[in-house]
Amino acid sequence: MTKRWQPTPALRWIALLLLCAAYLQGGFNKAVDFNAAIAEMNHFGLSPAAPLAVAVIVLELGASALILTGFLRWLGALALGGFTLLATFVALRFWEMPQPERFMAANSFFEHLGLVGGFLLVAWHDLRERAHD
Numbered sequence: 081m082t083k084r085w086q087p088t089p090a091l092r093w094i095a096l097l098l099l100c101a102a103y104l105q106g107g108f109n110k111a112v113d114f115n116a117a118i119a120e121m122n123h124f125g126l127s128p129a130a131p132l133a134v135a136v137i138v139l140e141l142g143a144s145a146l147i148l149t150g151f152l153r154w155l156g157a158l159a160l161g162g163f164t165l166l167a168t169f170v171a172l173r174f175w176e177m178p179q180p181e182r183f184m185a186a187n188s189f190f191e192h193l194g195l196v197g198g199f200l201l202v203a204w205h206d207l208r209e210r211a212h213d
Contacts, residue, residue: 093148099198100144103160107140124170139163147202154206161199168192 087095110117110133117137121129139159146156172192174185 096147096202099195099202100147100160102195103140103144107137107144110137111141126170136163150206154203154210157199157202157206161196161203164192164199165196168196 110120114133117133118129121127121132121136126132140163143156143159143163146152147160168189172185172189174182174189177185
């Protein structure tokens with residue numbers, strides 16, 4: 081009988097860190113330069129800009145922390161997945177753009193859908209592990 085390969089806990093954590101990297105970087109940058117975070121909200125027509133910027137910072141950093149610590153990992157993954165899906169439809173409306181911007185935005189749009197899928201897998205695996213414990 082062949083032994084099934086299992087990733088080490090360190091490798092699993094690194095994979096989760098890579099999945100959360102953009103959100104950690106984004107949340108940190110928004111917290112350090114809050115005026116830019118407000119400008120970003122205004123750029124996308126979101127208001128009230130300051131409270132939404134705070135909410136995005138808390139979501140990006142807090143949900144990433146949940147995923148990386150394993151405490152309610154499924155909740156953090158669903159939160160970032162839902163946020164990513166919503167933000168993708170707000171920021172990457174490629175169907176409204178002229179070429180050549182449309183091509184780059186469409187690629188980014190579908191890459192973000194891939195991130196949503198990754199977060200759904202993290203939530204699914206975490207909930208399945210909890211059911212087996």
